[in-house]
Amino acid sequence: MNITLSITTTIYKFLSEYMSEGAANIGAMVTIALIYLAIFAVAGLYLVLLERKVAAWFQLRIGPNRVGPWGLLQTMADALKLVSKELTGTVKADKFLYNLAPYFVIISSLMALAVFPFTQEFQAFDINIGIFFLIAISSIGVIGILLGGWASNNKFALIGAMRSGVQTISYELSVGLSLVTMVLLTGTLQLSEIIEVQKNGWLIIQGHFPAIIAFMIYMIAGTAETNRAPFDMVEAESELGAGFHTEYSGMKFAYFFLAEFINMFIIAAIAATIFFGGWLSPFGITESIPWLGIFWFLGKTFVLVFLMMWFRWTFPRLRVDQLLTLEWKYLLPLNLLNIVLMALIVWLGLTIQL
Amino acid sequence: MSYFGDIYKGIKTLLAGMSVTGKVFLNNKNNTITQQYPDNRETLKMFDRFRGEVVMPHDENNEHSCTGCQKCEIACPNGSIEIIWDRQVDPETGKKKKMIDQHIYHLGMCTMCGLCIEACPTDAILWAQNYENSVYDRSALTKVLNQPGSKIMPGVED
Numbered sequence: 001m002n003i004t005l006s007i008t009t010t011i012y013k014f015l016s017e018y019m020s021e022g023a024a025n026i027g028a029m030v031t032i033a034l035i036y037l038a039i040f041a042v043a044g045l046y047l048v049l050l051e052r053k054v055a056a057w058f059q060l061r062i063g064p065n066r067v068g069p070w071g072l073l074q075t076m077a078d079a080l081k082l083v084s085k086e087l088t089g090t091v092k093a094d095k096f097l098y099n100l101a102p103y104f105v106i107i108s109s110l111m112a113l114a115v116f117p118f119t120q121e122f123q124a125f126d127i128n129i130g131i132f133f134l135i136a137i138s139s140i141g142v143i144g145i146l147l148g149g150w151a152s153n154n155k156f157a158l159i160g161a162m163r164s165g166v167q168t169i170s171y172e173l174s175v176g177l178s179l180v181t182m183v184l185l186t187g188t189l190q191l192s193e194i195i196e197v198q199k200n201g202w203l204i205i206q207g208h209f210p211a212i213i214a215f216m217i218y219m220i221a222g223t224a225e226t227n228r229a230p231f232d233m234v235e236a237e238s239e240l241g242a243g244f245h246t247e248y249s250g251m252k253f254a255y256f257f258l259a260e261f262i263n264m265f266i267i268a269a270i271a272a273t274i275f276f277g278g279w280l281s282p283f284g285i286t287e288s289i290p291w292l293g294i295f296w297f298l299g300k301t302f303v304l305v306f307l308m309m310w311f312r313w314t315f316p317r318l319r320v321d322q323l324l325t326l327e328w329k330y331l332l333p334l335n336l337l338n339i340v341l342m343a344l345i346v347w348l349g350l351t352i353q354l
Numbered sequence: 355m356s357y358f359g360d361i362y363k364g365i366k367t368l369l370a371g372m373s374v375t376g377k378v379f380l381n382n383k384n385n386t387i388t389q390q391y392p393d394n395r396e397t398l399k400m401f402d403r404f405r406g407e408v409v410m411p412h413d414e415n416n417e418h419s420c421t422g423c424q425k426c427e428i429a430c431p432n433g434s435i436e437i438i439w440d441r442q443v444d445p446e447t448g449k450k451k452k453m454i455d456q457h458i459y460h461l462g463m464c465t466m467c468g469l470c471i472e473a474c475p476t477d478a479i480l481w482a483q484n485y486e487n488s489v490y491d492r493s494a495l496t497k498v499l500n501q502p503g504s505k506i507m508p509g510v511e512d
Contacts, residue, residue: 057382060374062390216365313369314375330361 003304010157032124036113040262045075047261050302053308057315085250090153093247097151102248102255104144109262112137116269117192119279119293130191131183134270136177138225139258144166145227145234148256149244160243163320168225168324170327171231177279177335181214181342182207182274185351195278202277210342210350215275217338218332222267223308224323229313231323268304269297276300392485399483405466406482408435408459410499417507418500420478422454426470434471446508454500461487462495465483476510 011031016024049064049071050102056063064071089098095353117123117128127133144163149161185207186197190287204211224231233241272278278300286292288305318326345351376387392398400406412418424441436458441450457479471479479499489495 054379060377060382061388062386065390154386254390258512292413310372310379330432334361 008336019138023144036124037110040110040113044258046260047265048073054309054315072311079254082104082250082254085347086351087250087252088313090247093214094151096130099153101144101148102252104147104258105141106255112266117195120290123192126192128190130146131179135179139168140174140265147242152247154247156240157244157246158241160234163324164227167231167323169220170324172222174217174327174331174335176227177339178214178218179274181210181339182343193272194274195280198280199275201352204275206351207342210338211343213338217335218271221331222313224261226267228264228308229312230317232317233320236317242323264305264308268301268308271304272297297318299342360456376452404483405468406484407487408470408479409482410479412501412504416501416504417476418504419476419507419510420454420457421476421506421511422452423475425473425475426479429473431467431469432463432465434460438466451493456500459497459499460495461497463491
């Protein structure tokens with residue numbers, strides 16, 4: 001059997017030898033969903049470990065190193081502990097919404113993973129509105145946070161959830177507009193075609209000055225959208241206990257926690273795809289070996305994830321008014337100016353083509 | 355133009371902060387402050403100022419240097435030390451004198467302040483080097499510091 005990197009068609013062809021066309025289609029989808037679920041649950045756990053290690057290195061500590069070699073099994077052990085923990089809840093909580101909230105958060109973050117091109121043709125779901133889908137899906141997660149905060153019947157949780165709503169609605173604009181700036185360059189929303197465009201140079205080089213501004217705005221807004229420090233007022237420990245997930249325990253808490261880290265991965269992966277050429281190798285050095293694209297994609301993504309962790313352990317937390325000032329008075333006007341600048345550059349043909 | 359000036363200043367200060375933490379991150383291997391848990395119990399030498407628990411050293415003849423003056427008991431702010439003593443006839447001189455029966459030390463109440471060790475005129479009690487003090491029963495934390503059958507070292511009271 002000829003195994004190509006196009007996993008959807010490979011599994012579909014394999015299954016269609018045994019069953020009817022419709023069943024094979026559904027079977028292929030379910031198989032890929034399960035594979036992605038398993039891989040990214042583990043990847044999320046290792047992102048947590050990476051975060052803890054990076055935090056330790058920034059603070060001149062050693063970090064987790066007891067469970068397994070170099071502490072590699074630490075988060076696995078934590079996950080096992082969380083699975084075996086009792087699921088507590090408040091008496092006056094809205095039970096249905098309270099139980100629904102973690103699934104909203106985790107499902108919306110896992111859905112976004114489907115459209116990423118990990119390498120040439122290695123993409124579960126190549127739709128022609130890729131970026132639009134990503135922006136839409138990544139803003140659904142906030143519903144889960146709002147539900148969780150509201151249904152817990154806890155003041156701190158509610159305040160945290162409302163802050164999250166304010167923050168996500170504001171910064172959604174900046175994320176969207178900075179991506180629109182790049183779409184002006186590519187002329188397409190489909191992620192695989194965006195990468196095709198970048199074979200003439202990554203977009204951050206093609207778009208030079210406005211692309212760098214768009215990248216900076218995107219990283220700031222993306223950090224805010226994942227509710228990470230310095231924009232972590234949603235779960236500001238010193239003010240709100242644990243924020244919207246104060247009342248959650250065990251596996252439901254783990255879903256929130258995992259979703260935060262998968263969201264971070266998604267924000268970094270979007271940035272890697274749009275600005276840094278996704279799976280394309282620098283100067284095309286490994287163009288003849290397509291599967292190495294996974295390495296380049298993950299490498300770029302992890303550099304950006306590290307950048308977000310660097311933000312987290314450097315900057316102090318913003319107040320709510322500072323947060324909104326930053327978005328509405330600085331990022332948004334700059335972003336709109338930047339779009340005009342980018343449009344001019346594309347119109348006059350001033351892009352850099354390698 | 356202060357609007358763009360603010361943006362410039364903001365980016366500059368953010369980058370300054372990131373360069374500070376970035377330098378710390380790159381140099382962390384040499385400067386790690388935290389210590390690992392001391393697993394090498396046999397070869398480990400703790401620091402001079404380390405305060406594990408109060409012990410009373412005995413020499414090879416099972417002799418200590420505690421005169422039973424009770425200065426440590428008085429110095430202790432929370433009553434961790436109790437000294438049970440009586441007057442016995444000293445076999446050498448034939449005179450009655452104060453001798454300790456039991457020097458009782460409650461580790462569970464001790465705050466490791468070290469006032470007893472400072473107060474001791476004969477350096478009979480010292481800080482130990484051990485650091486694993488957890489036990490399953492609270493009564494195990496009440497310790498008798500002088501060994502059974504021990505007596506005071508000759509010449510300490512002179």
